[in-house]
Amino acid sequence: MTLAQAVPGTRVRVVGRNRGRRHEANLAGLGIHVGDEVIVVRSAPFDGPLLVEVPASGVRIAVGRGMANGLFVEPADE
Amino acid sequence: MSEAAVPRGLEGEGPLVALIGQPNCGKSTLFNALAGFKANTGNFPGTSVAFTRSDVLVAGLPMRLIDLPGTYSLHPYDAAEQVTRDFLLSGQVDAIVAVVDASVLSRSLELTLELIETGLPLVIALNMMDDARRKGITIDVPALEARLGVPVVPTVATRGHGVVQVALKALHASRTRQSGILPTYDRDIEESLGTLIQAMPAELSVRMRVPTRFLAARLLQDDEAVRQAVGKAHPEVLTLADTQRRLLAEMHDWPEESVFSSHRHAAAMDLFEDVARVVRRTRDGWRERTDDVLMHPFWGIVGVVAALGGLFVASFFVGDRLAGVVGAPFEALMDAIGDRADTSLVWAMTRGLVEGLAGGAGIVLPYLVPLLLLMSFMEDVGYLPRAAFLIDGLLHRIGLHGKSVIPLVLGYGCNVPALMGTRILETTRDRVITALLVPLTACSARTVVILALVAGYLGPLWALGVYVLNILVTALVGRILSAVVPGHAPGLLMDIPPYRLPPAGTLARKTWFRIREFLVEAWPVLIVASIVMGALQFAGADDWLNGLLAPLTSGVLGLPAVVGVTLFFGILRKELSLVLLYSALGTANVASVMTPAQILTFTLFVTFYIPCVATIATQVREIGWRWTLVSAALNTGVAILVAATLGRLA
Numbered sequence: 255m256t257l258a259q260a261v262p263g264t265r266v267r268v269v270g271r272n273r274g275r276r277h278e279a280n281l282a283g284l285g286i287h288v289g290d291e292v293i294v295v296r297s298a299p300f301d302g303p304l305l306v307e308v309p310a311s312g313v314r315i316a317v318g319r320g321m322a323n324g325l326f327v328e329p330a331d332e
Numbered sequence: 333m334s335e336a337a338v339p340r341g342l343e344g345e346g347p348l349v350a351l352i353g354q355p356n357c358g359k360s361t362l363f364n365a366l367a368g369f370k371a372n373t374g375n376f377p378g379t380s381v382a383f384t385r386s387d388v389l390v391a392g393l394p395m396r397l398i399d400l401p402g403t404y405s406l407h408p409y410d411a412a413e414q415v416t417r418d419f420l421l422s423g424q425v426d427a428i429v430a431v432v433d434a435s436v437l438s439r440s441l442e443l444t445l446e447l448i449e450t451g452l453p454l455v456i457a458l459n460m461m462d463d464a465r466r467k468g469i470t471i472d473v474p475a476l477e478a479r480l481g482v483p484v485v486p487t488v489a490t491r492g493h494g495v496v497q498v499a500l501k502a503l504h505a506s507r508t509r510q511s512g513i514l515p516t517y518d519r520d521i522e523e524s525l526g527t528l529i530q531a532m533p534a535e536l537s538v539r540m541r542v543p544t545r546f547l548a549a550r551l552l553q554d555d556e557a558v559r560q561a562v563g564k565a566h567p568e569v570l571t572l573a574d575t576q577r578r579l580l581a582e583m584h585d586w587p588e589e590s591v592f593s594s595h596r597h598a599a600a601m602d603l604f605e606d607v608a609r610v611v612r613r614t615r616d617g618w619r620e621r622t623d624d625v626l627m628h629p630f631w632g633i634v635g636v637v638a639a640l641g642g643l644f645v646a647s648f649f650v651g652d653r654l655a656g657v658v659g660a661p662f663e664a665l666m667d668a669i670g671d672r673a674d675t676s677l678v679w680a681m682t683r684g685l686v687e688g689l690a691g692g693a694g695i696v697l698p699y700l701v702p703l704l705l706l707m708s709f710m711e712d713v714g715y716l717p718r719a720a721f722l723i724d725g726l727l728h729r730i731g732l733h734g735k736s737v738i739p740l741v742l743g744y745g746c747n748v749p750a751l752m753g754t755r756i757l758e759t760t761r762d763r764v765i766t767a768l769l770v771p772l773t774a775c776s777a778r779t780v781v782i783l784a785l786v787a788g789y790l791g792p793l794w795a796l797g798v799y800v801l802n803i804l805v806t807a808l809v810g811r812i813l814s815a816v817v818p819g820h821a822p823g824l825l826m827d828i829p830p831y832r833l834p835p836a837g838t839l840a841r842k843t844w845f846r847i848r849e850f851l852v853e854a855w856p857v858l859i860v861a862s863i864v865m866g867a868l869q870f871a872g873a874d875d876w877l878n879g880l881l882a883p884l885t886s887g888v889l890g891l892p893a894v895v896g897v898t899l900f901f902g903i904l905r906k907e908l909s910l911v912l913l914y915s916a917l918g919t920a921n922v923a924s925v926m927t928p929a930q931i932l933t934f935t936l937f938v939t940f941y942i943p944c945v946a947t948i949a950t951q952v953r954e955i956g957w958r959w960t961l962v963s964a965a966l967n968t969g970v971a972i973l974v975a976a977t978l979g980r981l982a
C-alpha cells in the first residue's frame with residue numbers, strides 16, 4: 255500500500271518509492287528514508303497532506319498527497 | 333548588510349565565517365546574537381533567503397559573518413539551497429559554523445558530514461540544547477568532537493548561551509585551518525572516488541579551495557555546479573564520472589542520487605547512537621494538545637481564519653487608540669500653520685514636513701507596531717507551516733503549491749521578503765505564479781490605509797470585508813494564472829517544527845528591526861515626498877498631475893480628481909497615498925469631502941494597484957522584468973476592475 259492509504263495513528267515502514275521527478279527527491283534530506291519506520295500522525299482537510307513523524311529522529315514532516323501516493327509502505331509492528 | 337546570489341563585495345577585515353544549517357535550527361537567532369541584532373530571524377523554513385552579512389568584533393578581533401539560507405543537504409532542491417551551495421564553492425569561505433539542531437540530531441548530522449567533506453575549517457554549534465534536554469536526549473559532546481575531529485560547542489541561541497564561544501572557536505579554526513575527519517565510504521565507493529580523483533584536474537581544487545576528493549564526490553552525486561566547473565575544460569572527466577555513478581548505482585541497486593545520501597544517513601545514525609542517549613521520549617503535553625486543535629481538519633481551518641482575522645482586528649483596535657493619542661499634537665501643529673501654507677513656498681514646504689512627520693508617527697506607526705509584533709509572534713511560534721499544512725489541499729484545488737501559502741501570508745506583512753520567500757518553491761512555474769500573486773496581497777502599508785480609511789470611516793467590519801475580498805480576489809487570480817501557466821504543482825514536503833515560545837526579547841528585537849526599516853527607509857521618503865507635494869501644491873503643479881490622471885480617478889473610479897497625485901506618489905510608498913490624501917483634500921476628516929462609497933473605492937484601488945517601488949525592484953530580481961511588467965499590468969487591471977465595480981455598488 256502507499257503512505258496515502260495509511261490510517262492516521264498507525265505506524266508503517268517505508269519500503270520503496272516511485273522514482274521520477276527529481277525535484278521531489280528531497281525526502282531523504284528532510285529525514286524520511288527507505289527502511290524508516292514512520293507514524294502517520296494526522297491528515298489535513300481537502301485531501302491535503304499527511305503529518306508524518308519519524309520516531310527515530312523526532313522529525314515531523316508534512317507530506318503532500320501526491321508525494322504520499324508515490325511512497326510504498328507496509329504496516330510495522332508496534 | 334548585503335544581499336546577492338553570488339558573493340561579491342565581500343572584502344573586509346577578518347576571516348569570512350559562514351553559518352550553515354538546516355532550516356529552523358536557530359541559525360538566524362545565533363547570527364543575530366553575534367551580529368548585535370542587526371538582522372531578521374523567523375521560525376519559518378526559508379525566511380532567510382538571500383544571505384545576510386554582518387561584520388562583528390569578537391574579543392576585539394574582526395570577523396565577517398555570513399548567514400546563509402537554511403539547507404537540508406548540499407544537493408540543492410530549491411533556489412535558496414542553491415545560494416548556500418554556490419557560496420560554499422566560491423572559494424571565499426574561511427570557516428564554517430555548522431549550526432545543528434540538537435533536538436533532531438541524527439538528521440542534522442547528515443548535513444554536518446557533508447560539510448566536513450568540504451575540508452574547510454569547521455565548528456559545530458550544537459544549538460537547541462534546551463529542546464534536546466526536554467525531549468530526554470543527552471549528548472556526549474567530547475565523544476562527538478572525537479568522532480568528527482572538530483570543536484563542538486553546545487548553545488542555546490535564544491538565551492545567548494555558548495554564542496561567544498562559537499565565534500572564538502570559529503576564529504581559531506580559521507587560523508589553524510584545521511578541518512574535520514573525512515568520512516570514509518564503502519570500498520566500492522572509495523574505489524570509484526579514487527579512480528575519479530586520479531583523473532581530476534588539480535587546479536580546480538586550488539581555485540575552489542576545497543579538496544579534490546570533495547569535488548570528485550560531488551561529481552559522483554551529479555552536482556550541477558561542479559559539473560559545470562569541470563566540464564568546460566575536461567569533458568572526459570564528466571564521462572568518467574557518469575560511468576562510475578551508474579556503476580555504483582547498479583552495484584548497490586539504489587537510485588543513483590541516493591548512493592551517497594544513504595551512506596551518510598547510515599553514518600549519521602551510527603554516530604547518533606554512539607554519542608547520544610535518549611532517556612525518555614515523553615509526549616509533549618501542551619504542544620501535542622495544541623496541535624490536536626490547531627491542526628484539526630475543521631477547527632484548524634477555523635483557527636487559520638481566526639488567527640488572520642484576529643491579527644487585523646487587534647491591530648485596528650490598538651492602532652486606533654494609539655493614532656488618536658500620537659496624532660493629536662500634530663493636528664494642533666497643523667492647525668497652527670493653517671492658511672499660512674498658501675502664503676509662501678517655505679510655509680507650504682513646512683506644512684509638507686509636518687504632514688510627513690504626522691503621517692509616519694500618527695498614522696502609520698500606530699497600526700504598524702501591533703501588526704508587526706503579532707506577525708512576528710505567529711512566525712516565530714511556528715504557526716505558519718501549520719497554516720500551510722491545513723490550506724495545502726485547498727490550494728491544490730486552485731492549482732497552487734501548498735508552500736505558496738508561506739510567501740502569501742508573509743505578503744500581508746511586506747511584499748518584499750514575501751517575494752524573496754518564493755525561493756522555497758521548487759519549480760519556476762510555482763515561483764512565477766506566487767510572485768505574481770504576492771503584490772496583490774494587502775501588505776502592512778496597505779493595511780494601514782485600509783484600517784485608517786475603511787475601518788476608521790466605515791467601521792471595522794467593512795475593513796474585514798476588504799480583507800476577505802482581497803483574499804478571494806488573490807485566490808481567483810491564482811486560479812486563473814495556474815490554468816494559464818503550463819505545468820503542474822508538485823507535492824508538498826515541509827518540515828513542521830515544534831512550537832517554540834519565542835522569548836519576549838527575541839520578539840521585540842525582530843519587531844524593532846522591521847520597524848527600524850520603516851523608520852530609516854520609508855519614513856524619510858514619506859517626509860521628502862510630503863515636502864515635495866507641499867511645494868507642488870504651492871506651484872499648482874499637482875493640478876496638472878491630477879488633470880492627467882482625471883480620466884482614471886474621476887472618470888472610471890468616480891473619485892475627486894485631487895486624489896490623482898496621491899495615487900501617483902503611492903507608487904513610492906503605499907502609506908504615501910494615505911498621508912498625502914489628507915493634504916490633497918486639505919483636511920484630516922476625509923468623510924467631510926468623500927462619500928463612504930468613494931472612500932471604499934479609493935481604498936480598494938490603493939490595495940490592488942501597482943505595488944511600491946521596493947516590491948517592483950525585488951520582483952525584477954526574482955522573476956525578471958518581463959514578468960514584472962505582466963505583474964504591474966495585472967495589478968492595475970485588477971485594481972480598476974475591483975474598485976470601479978464594487979465602488980459603484982456600494
Ligand SMILES: Nc1nc2c(ncn2[C@@H]2O[C@H](COP(=O)(O)OP(=O)(O)O)[C@@H](O)[C@H]2O)c(=O)[nH]1
Pocket residue numbers: 353354355356357358359360361362373374375376377378379380402459460461462463487488489490491712713832833834835838
Ligand atoms: N528553545 C530554543 N529555541 C531556539 C533556540 N535557537 C533558536 N530558537 C527558536 O527557534 C526558532 C527558529 O529560529 P531561527 O533562528 O529563525 O531559525 P533559522 O530558520 O535556522 O534561521 C525561533 O522561534 C527561535 O526563537 C534555542 O537554542 N532553543
